[in-house]
Amino acid sequence: MAVSNHHGSSPAGDGLSELLPGEHSYRSLGERIGSIVLNQNKHRWPWYVVFFIAFALLQVMMLSITWLLWRGVGIWGINIPVAWGFDIINFVWWIGIGHAGTLISAILLLLRQQWRNSINRFAEAMTLFAVACAGLFPLLHTGRPWLAYWMLPYPNVLAMWPQFRSPLLWDVFAVSTYATVSALFWFVGLIPDLGSLRDRARSPILKGIFGVLAMGWRGSAQHWARYETAYLTLAGLSTPLVLSVHTIVSFDFAVSIVPGWHTTIFPPYFVAGAVYAGFAMVLTLAIPVRKWYGLEDLITMKHMDWMAKIMLATGLVVFYGYICEAFYAFYSGNKFEIYMMTNRMFGPYAWSYWALIFCNGVVPQFLWFPQVRYNLFWLFVISQVVSVGMWLERFVIIVVSLHRDYLPANWGMYYPTIWDWGLYLGTIGQFTFLMFGFIRVLPMINIFEMKDLWHRIIHRGHGRVAHAGDGRHGGAMAPGTVQPLGSPAADVEG
Amino acid sequence: MERVAESPIYGLVAEFSDPESLLQAAERTREAGYRRIDAYSPFPVHGLAEAIGFKDNWLPWIIFLAGVTGTIAGFALQIYALAIDYPHNVGGRPLISWPAFVPVSFETTILLASFGAVIGMLGLNGLPRPHHPIFNTPRFELASQDRFFLCIEATDPLFDIERTEQFLESLGPDAVSIVER
Known part of the structure; x- marks a missing residue:
């Protein structure tokens, strides 16, 4: 985005036209993406089916939360020794899923990967909604969420401050900062597109809503210059932020002395695992959505291929983490560490460990084959397996480490209740509900970045100055013939 | 300056169909000595801010x-x-x-x-600003879609409605319009 790349000198530049195949124009790109919002008739039965199921699960979440607030955390399966059950598993799982959004929007932007343009908006929304789901769990796990503000530093009558030396408090700051910055980044990316929708909307109400949200964006070159500085800086700020968030989440474990938690490999392998799980979720959502909305030429198989490759690479890092964990446990010579590892592999929860190795160690290896990466069915299946695998990883780390630590007298088993499952499935409903709501009210692909990409494609190798007579300039229209917006060709709002 | 500020005219706006023409026009406008100019495009056009002489750190x-x-x-x-x-x-x-x-x-x-x-x-950027005189330009709603606009503002010392209009016409735009406040 920052440097024009007309001659295709970078590796990404060579395959630019693969990212946006076919004939487009600036107008058609805006219409394709914008009409999903402006023309509500575009939403067919799959949207309604998914939205309905998600809404039903959302009610399960509401019910689970209501009953929890009424009766207290005793309705969950948590108890000593496993006091961190599903709630912390799900917290880490969701926050990890969110991380792929930031990776796509920030890190790939800094690395000038043009292919991020068609998936970044979508992935950023995923980040926001995943963080919203994640935040619920520790909040409810406190037992009295109405006192959650006690975690914040404010002058109070108790004359008490939060414990700033605790990773749990670092988590409060990390996750709330992450949620705020992700929302800012997402909103800044939306401003020009909201302006575009404002100019395309025909109903005065929609025009008004998009007009207010666009804040009077007019596409001035001066504004664009500052906009790009701000956007790039936000990407630069989000990159260390996203690494810090999952590092701090891993500190929740690594700073303690529980066998299986107290290891230095946690921060890097948690971050890799987060990206791995996040890409699985992006694929899970992108594969059906691009088909239902006919976006196959905007989110191409090349995108799928690259996402699968990132999943494979981060999956290998995660698997390396598992190997290191096992190695260090035995190499330490510490009998509690050694017992922790043998208990993981052969104890009462051995099934979860071997299922984890199968999901995160074995299954992703199929992604080495291009035939698998280019097969949407298998890619979708593998993404599901990876999501399950990453959930199991947190189960193994949390439950299996806690249930047998130092004193055999304190050993116990963990049995989740229906309310644990209800809240977990409920947040999946909430996430899907928010995602599908978002698809309907905001452009799910960044319109101006796609226009910019198209501009690069049609001018690659042409130099900076336009060639007269190149029919592709300015899109499919001949110069001078201006089609007003809202001509019969344009879409109808429903 | 007082007189200009009261003028009902915001500026003269030329419309182009592609970013390259806009960039070239912006460079020529700047070479011609105009300083209070701005360009409008649906996506960031690289080099455009420099072409209109915008620098802000x-x-x-x-x-x-x-x-x-x-x-x-x-x-x-x-x-x-x-x-x-x-x-x-x-x-x-x-x-x-x-x-x-x-x-x-x-x-x-x-x-x-x-x-x-x-x-x-x-x-x-002076946002949020719901209204701005540039929105009075005919077809400006296309500035967020696929059209490219160049504006010479009336506050420019060299601004002269006839000569500036002739100058803009010489840049080969699709249309030139007088935009009122």
Whole structure:
């Protein structure tokens, strides 16, 4: 985005036209993406089916939360020794899923990967909604969420401050900062597109809503210059932020002395695992959505291929983490560490460990084959397996480490209740509900970045100055013939 | 200047069909000596800000200062809370155990710098601003779709309605319009 790349000198530049195949124009790109919002008739039965199921699960979440607030955390399966059950598993799982959004929007932007343009908006929304789901769990796990503000530093009558030396408090700051910055980044990316929708909307109400949200964006070159500085800086700020968030989440474990938690490999392998799980979720959502909305030429198989490759690479890092964990446990010579590892592999929860190795160690290896990466069915299946695998990883780390630590007298088993499952499935409903709501009210692909990409494609190798007579300039229209917006060709709002 | 400011005319706007023509026109306008010019495009066109002679380095400084404020505020908060207002001994650690204060200070740095970036960008751009005279340009709703506009504002010292219009016509635009406030 920052440097024009007309001659295709970078590796990404060579395959630019693969990212946006076919004939487009600036107008058609805006219409394709914008009409999903402006023309509500575009939403067919799959949207309604998914939205309905998600809404039903959302009610399960509401019910689970209501009953929890009424009766207290005793309705969950948590108890000593496993006091961190599903709630912390799900917290880490969701926050990890969110991380792929930031990776796509920030890190790939800094690395000038043009292919991020068609998936970044979508992935950023995923980040926001995943963080919203994640935040619920520790909040409810406190037992009295109405006192959650006690975690914040404010002058109070108790004359008490939060414990700033605790990773749990670092988590409060990390996750709330992450949620705020992700929302800012997402909103800044939306401003020009909201302006575009404002100019395309025909109903005065929609025009008004998009007009207010666009804040009077007019596409001035001066504004664009500052906009790009701000956007790039936000990407630069989000990159260390996203690494810090999952590092701090891993500190929740690594700073303690529980066998299986107290290891230095946690921060890097948690971050890799987060990206791995996040890409699985992006694929899970992108594969059906691009088909239902006919976006196959905007989110191409090349995108799928690259996402699968990132999943494979981060999956290998995660698997390396598992190997290191096992190695260090035995190499330490510490009998509690050694017992922790043998208990993981052969104890009462051995099934979860071997299922984890199968999901995160074995299954992703199929992604080495291009035939698998280019097969949407298998890619979708593998993404599901990876999501399950990453959930199991947190189960193994949390439950299996806690249930047998130092004193055999304190050993116990963990049995989740229906309310644990209800809240977990409920947040999946909430996430899907928010995602599908978002698809309907905001452009799910960044319109101006796609226009910019198209501009690069049609001018690659042409130099900076336009060639007269190149029919592709300015899109499919001949110069001078201006089609007003809202001509019969344009879409109808429903 | 007084007289110009009261003029009902905001400027003259030329419309182009592709970013290259706009960029070339902007460069020629600047060469012709016009200074109060602006260009409008549906996506960022690289080199356009330089072509209209726009240079502004405030934003990085705002972000930097906001970030530094965040770092200082983060450390100050923790030192005040744990060493001054309510000093208590945790496992024999020093009261100002600064390595443990790094994560929170890091997060406050990022938080304030990000707000600095967003609020600074909007503030310097004069947004939110629901209405602006440039919106009076015919077909300006296409500036967010696929048309490219160049405006010479009436406050420019060289602005002369007839000569400027002739000049803009010489750049080969699809249309030139007089835009009122």
